[in-house]
Amino acid sequence: MANVFGVQIFFIVFRECLEAVIVVSVLLSFLKQTLGQPGQDQKIYKRLERQVWVGAASGVLLCLVIGGAFIGVFYGLGKDIWSESEDLWEGIFYLIATIIITIMGLALLRINKTKEKWRGKIAKALAERNKKQQTSTSSRIGDWSRRYVMFILPFITLLREGVEAVVFVGGVSLGLPATAFPLPVVCGIIAGLTVGYAIYRGGNVMSIQIFLIVSTCILYLIAAGMFSKAVWSLQYHVFAVKVGSDVAEEGNGPGSYDIRETVYHVNCCNPETDDGWDVFNAILGWQNTGTYGSVIAYNMYWIGILATIGCMLYRERTGALPLRQRALAFMLKVPVLRNYAKRKQEMSREEVDEVMRQIQDDTRNDAGLFKTEVSSEN
Template sequence: MRFGRCIGAFIIAAFLAVLSIHPLPAYAKTTVDVSPALSDLNHVITALQKGKSADHDFSSFKEWWQQHKAAVTKSSLDASIQLSQDISAASLDLLNGDRKQAIKSIGTLRQTLQDYQSGLYGGTGKSGQHSLSSYITELGNTKQSMDKKDWVTAASQVKQLQQDWLSVEGDVVSQSQSIYTESEKNLVMMDAYLANPQTRKKAVPLIEEMIISLKPLVSANYGLWDAALIPIREGLEALLVIGSLLMFARKANSRPAKLWVWGGTTLAVLVCLTVGAIVSFLLSVAAFGNNNSLISGWSGVLASLMLLYVGYWLHRNADIKRWKAFIQSKTSQAISTRKMVSFAVLAFIAVLREGMETVIFLIGMTGRMPASELIMGIAVGFGILIVIGFFMLKLGVLLPMRPFFLLSSFVVFYLCFKFMGSGIHSLQMAGVLPSSVSDALPSVNSLSIFPSWYSTIPQAVCLFLFILIIMKELPTAASHKNQKHTKEA
């Protein structure tokens, strides 16, 4: 436990050290007037939609860009980089004569300019309460495109909304977990609906719901408990994984296994802090793009697969006779090196998945509340997590062998099911998997059940395997129980 306490103290100290510093330098207060550029781009899109040449208007836009590029870069480096990328993509599509793709890329370029104008890339958008307000403005622009039945532009704008979500999700989750989960789900569903001409109109009530639910959060003030709840909420699932692994290591009396688990946990925390520092001092939350969704997605799926195996192994060893045979068949090390490495990898993935979001959320709160309250909130949050972890380990040791393994296996299978759903949902947010949805499927946010076959089928497979494992072990348990009754008789 001494090693564990040292790691816990180190984690808190490191988080406080990174987050006590304001993450981003002050942005220039002035932005460039982009009205002429937006007018040119609107003419480009209109010309392309009518099948006419758009070369003159796009050349006019590029002249504007050359004249104002330095000023835009001075006011927001992130916006300048993004605009340069968007212009290159649009120029290539126009050069290739791909009219349909050119309309999409010009729409993306126009949205980036609108984001810059509304402050999402700089100015007041990073220093006050305007970031979420700017995102709502962006939602309003997308709704206008839907109302005009300009579905191509709306689809491009929703893609941009998914990328920009990372800039404001910390604001949302700190005030309402339910609004955060529902908004993230709506972003994926809107993308899916707009991709199908038969379902495009279904996207309109979803964006209206997002605007209505997010507006009350714009003027909200943050406090100590807002900061404390983020590490508690994000860390509980990782704590359940680590706690189960540590309790198992204690039952097996394997000190090396404990060190492997703590080693994986520590490495994940260091990675999260490193990424947090890079985002804070070198990039920005907006520039981090969809990488967080990719990390969350792939780590969720991988953790789910590993948890499925761990859950099977724990459930299998709920049989006392088999557990004793396992211990007796090993050396004093009790657990093989390969299994200990897998414990470390699982702890690393679980903490990386939750820790990355925790760091990004907390960075989003920096500068929006007094630094002393933020630091105190973080300390309280991690303190509560440590207390919960302490009691978990104590109660786990007191539990009899069979109830301990059965309880642990059910917890692990629950996390396996949830990580699979949320992981695939994150991959859909990142654009790795299609954002297809089905009205025939249920949606339960608390269990990460989303109305998509891409997530529902893998979750159904996990559930089927879980039931299969239980059914397979029932005859063995009944046989041992009968043998015990026969001996007693």
């Protein structure tokens, strides 16, 4: 199963695809509220709506090209690099994958807040675009960006999300064969589009949230197993170097593991040699030999996840973590950290609504000017 369907790849693609759908839905909702009402020019509305879809499709297409090139180069050049120290590389790759999956899981838990987050981001982007227009209204670039802003925004946004997905998928699948990519990518895209469409159409938010929570739990089961496997692989590499032979050829019996570091060992259920157990190894991190390091790592991972989710719940209820505002205020005074602190400062709902109202007025004016320009050209 692990050679055909990479479960972690599915969840990464699902999450990124879902966020991309939410971005497009926010833009389409913005256009409908601004120009799609009865009595308004439907021709302009349809043209701008088409820009959103073309921009989104172009961004996704470019991401697929980048992703295909990335996978081709990686599997074309990278196979011989770690063939002599497979356990060492697997330990490093599993550690990287654990970090990436953990971050993605936390983001998946907050996906119900993503629509509001992207609404604020898009409001900021449109406001900055308008400011630039006011300073360079006579330039051709400013005029072009004004006319095709609904193409530029989804194109750049989905391109960034797609490149992020390529990097994340590459990170979590460094130890998997190329055959484990196509099926989970297709299934992840379909699942992301389906759930995103349900959110856009105003489906049962509670059932969607339950689905996302269950998905995150599965994702963390995989990540916990990967973290345990990372420690296990690194310890196994150290043992193999000390023994000075191919330990894997010893099978399941004595000599195949370091008894000084072992908590438990069973002479069966080896994911490397016994059929079927590789599925549990891929999903849950099962090994027929448990070391002190791998067992402690598994438990410490869950303690860390519980602490992180506790902090998220505290922030959800109180509005901010302790000392967060003071830390951001301090970073704003440091030139190197100023831009980072500005990105982390969130707009309030009232500020977002006010910016969106201003942008809607500007968009209506731009649409009227755009209509006049088109009429004069014809």
